[in-house]
Amino acid sequence: MDHNSPDVPGEDMGRRRGQPRERHAPRPLNRQKLDELALSYVARFATSAGKLSDYLRRKLRERGWEGDAEPDIAAIVSRFTDLGYIDDAVFARGKAQGLLRRGYGARRIDQALGAAGIAEPLREESGGTEMERRRAALIMARKRRFGPFGVREEGARLDPAVREKQVAAMLRAGHPLALAREVVNAVSQQALEEWIDEAGD
Known part of the structure; x- marks a missing residue:
């Protein structure tokens, strides 16, 4: 056997182990x-x-462009919109509802939609009803054990420092101050449910 041949198994295996194969740029x-x-x-x-x-x-930054004319991204997006492949209104409603179900407030929803390039009028339309926003605040409070969902003796008042921390967390989740205080200061879970129902009247 010719050990100088590149077909020698040992040499091939050594090359594979020792040095990664060159990756060609896309x-x-x-x-x-x-x-x-x-x-x-x-x-x-x-x-x-x-x-x-x-x-x-x-993708264009990563891979570059070899077309004759400049790439027309706007034309592609417009064509896909006309074909119904993308619909900002449908996307905004779906994204907003998903965030509401996870307990996030209107400000966080607006930020998420803004980051996705959704125009302000659509962001305002997609922020949920007052009842949905209150329900989202309750979901957040239940998940984080805030207000009446926390463990404390019946009738005991929430420690002021704890209450302020809980309100601050609700604010970070995108809920307005008045709504955050309403939830954290609620005397019972039943009172919160009634408060949510009031928004539907």
Whole structure:
């Protein structure tokens, strides 16, 4: 056997163990590849026009462009919107409802929708009803054992320092001050349920 041959198993295995194979940089994008990336993205994720634009810009920075004309991201996003692949109103409602169900308030919802490129009028429409916002505050309080969900003797008042910490946490979750205080200061879980029902009257 010719031990100088590159086909010697020992040498091949040593090369594989000792040095990683060279990775070739991905080829720059052209119009077809950019379209394919956009289609793959909207197929996998519920998204907004802004998020799709950001994704395509990131891919162009990573891989470069070899098309004849400049890439027209706006045209791709507009076409996908016309085809119904992306719908900012549907995305905003779904995102807002998901955050409300997790106990987040209107300010956090507005921030999340703003980060997704949702226009302000749609953000305002998607923030939930007063009843939904109160219900979200109750969910947060129950999850974090705030106010009447905490462990304390029946009829005992909440320690002022603890109460302020709980109110601050509610504020960080996006709830307005008046609503946070209402929840934390509630005398019972039943009182909170009644307060939520009042918003539906």
